Amino acid sequence: EIRNIQAQEVLDSRGNPTVEVEITLSNGQIARAIVPSGASTGEKEAVELRDNDPNRYEGKGVQMAVRNVNDIIAPALIGMDVTRQREIDYRMIELDGTPNKSLLGANAILGVSLASARSASQALNMPLFQYLGGVNACKLPVPCMNVLNGGRHATNRVDFQEFMIAPHNAPNFQESIRMGVETFHALKKVLLDHKLNTGIGDEGGYAPDLKSNEEAVEFILRAIEKAGYIPGEDISICVDPASSEMWENGKYRFFKSDQSLKSSDQMVRLYEDWVKKYPIVLLEDGMGEEDWEGWDTLTKAIGNKVELVGDDLLCTNKKLLQKAIDLNVCNSILIKLNQIGTLSETLETVQLAGENNYNCFVSHRSGETEDTTIADLTVAIGAGHLKTGSGCRSERISKFNQLMRIERLLGNQATFAGINTFKNSNA
Ligand code: PGA
Ligand code: ZN
Numbered sequence: 001e002i003r004n005i006q007a008q009e010v011l012d013s014r015g016n017p018t019v020e021v022e023i024t025l026s027n028g029q030i031a032r033a034i035v036p037s038g039a040s041t042g043e044k045e046a047v048e049l050r051d052n053d054p055n056r057y058e059g060k061g062v063q064m065a066v067r068n069v070n071d072i073i074a075p076a077l078i079g080m081d082v083t084r085q086r087e088i089d090y091r092m093i094e095l096d097g098t099p100n101k102s103l104l105g106a107n108a109i110l111g112v113s114l115a116s117a118r119s120a121s122q123a124l125n126m127p128l129f130q131y132l133g134g135v136n137a138c139k140l141p142v143p144c145m146n147v148l149n150g151g152r153h154a155t156n157r158v159d160f161q162e163f164m165i166a167p168h169n170a171p172n173f174q175e176s177i178r179m180g181v182e183t184f185h186a187l188k189k190v191l192l193d194h195k196l197n198t199g200i201g202d203e204g205g206y207a208p209d210l211k212s213n214e215e216a217v218e219f220i221l222r223a224i225e226k227a228g229y230i231p232g233e234d235i236s237i238c239v240d241p242a243s244s245e246m247w248e249n250g251k252y253r254f255f256k257s258d259q260s261l262k263s264s265d266q267m268v269r270l271y272e273d274w275v276k277k278y279p280i281v282l283l284e285d286g287m288g289e290e291d292w293e294g295w296d297t298l299t300k301a302i303g304n305k306v307e308l309v310g311d312d313l314l315c316t317n318k319k320l321l322q323k324a325i326d327l328n329v330c331n332s333i334l335i336k337l338n339q340i341g342t343l344s345e346t347l348e349t350v351q352l353a354g355e356n357n358y359n360c361f362v363s364h365r366s367g368e369t370e371d372t373t374i375a376d377l378t379v380a381i382g383a384g385h386l387k388t389g390s391g392c393r394s395e396r397i398s399k400f401n402q403l404m405r406i407e408r409l410l411g412n413q414a415t416f417a418g419i420n421t422f423k424n425s426n427a
Helices: 063-079 085-096 106-123 128-133 171-191 215-224 262-276 294-302 316-328 343-357 372-380 394-413
Strands: 001-009 017-025 032-036 143-150 163-168 235-240 251-253 280-284 307-310 332-334 359-361 385-388
Touching: 001 063, 001 106, 017 063, 063 085, 063 106, 063 128, 063 359, 085 106, 085 343, 106 128, 106 343, 106 359, 106 372, 128 372, 143 171, 143 215, 143 251, 163 171, 163 215, 163 385, 171 215, 171 316, 171 394, 215 235, 215 251, 251 262, 262 280, 262 294, 294 307, 294 316, 307 316, 307 359, 316 343, 343 359, 359 372, 372 394
Parallel strands: 235 280, 280 307, 307 332, 332 359, 359 385
Antiparallel strands: 001 017, 017 032, 143 163, 163 235
């Protein structure tokens, strides 16, 4: 039974305020959760409530969200059975009463939602992934590691936001992380050899000033080889251009490199060319969130060859996912808890994806914390792959470390997802 709910303002990995929630049960057990925050957010994401008080944290304070937890949500939930996750989440949705959680804030609501799940798992004396996923939750994911950052996550001249490596040819998660980190370190050497900067971006990848987006892929391929692995066979590539950020009057502007404008068809041709040239297994947000027609063209062109993930397009939202299913666009959905704002709604979206043969790709945000819920969630839903940064920065590594703990705990019950986790990877 919930005895107390207490929120406070803490900091995320960019030094911006975010919401932490602490739940105390009647037996004295305490559980916490901290909410992450994005930079290249989808228009249709649930609302992250910020104070907009210019005198504190450049307006980014979250004292209103904290108050909403302490003064409105807490009194409504105290006394409830903490294992009644759906009841808790839907009570908050009702209290908020808006379609996008703009009254109480998705950051307030998600903090309570995730702290509840952790609290329940503790009360039942179960690891979080097993509480959420049951006895069959044994599949460890391929870590898609964002080793090179561009777009809104770095101040270099690379337009595309994320270049990830997927070390899939491994016997287990622990080994796949080793392959990924060795490649990450090899990439540093390759960049230094070319007198390029090895400072890192928001998600822990390098952020060198490259001449083109292609060059990013070329450097990564060289790093894979330098680390002793075979591109495509051992380690493949995933790309998130975050192209909604490039969308400008019906075209895509390469806003950080040469300022060129491309039509949707030209973007599709560029990706087709990349998929032919490079061992790419996953493309996220290849088209902008308003460009449903472009998505249709893209899906018809390469949807049978690679995993096409909708992030800003779908916002972990069941209704948007249903639209994608009806229109037959993309074949996978990015899962970010704070895009929708409760655990229960996230799991509903995951279920709808599964019923329609869409993959789920679990994701951190560019503003993260030490909270490791997404590691457990990935195993719980058997997603088979997640993205949570590169080979450094503890707000990213904490998820990898938690997955290694889960793998050890499962022992010989653990399986590793491997290449087949990527949609149409064998086509
Ligand atoms: P964000 O970016 O967390 O800054 O929104 C991540 C992504 O686009 O996948
Ligand atoms: Zn994205």
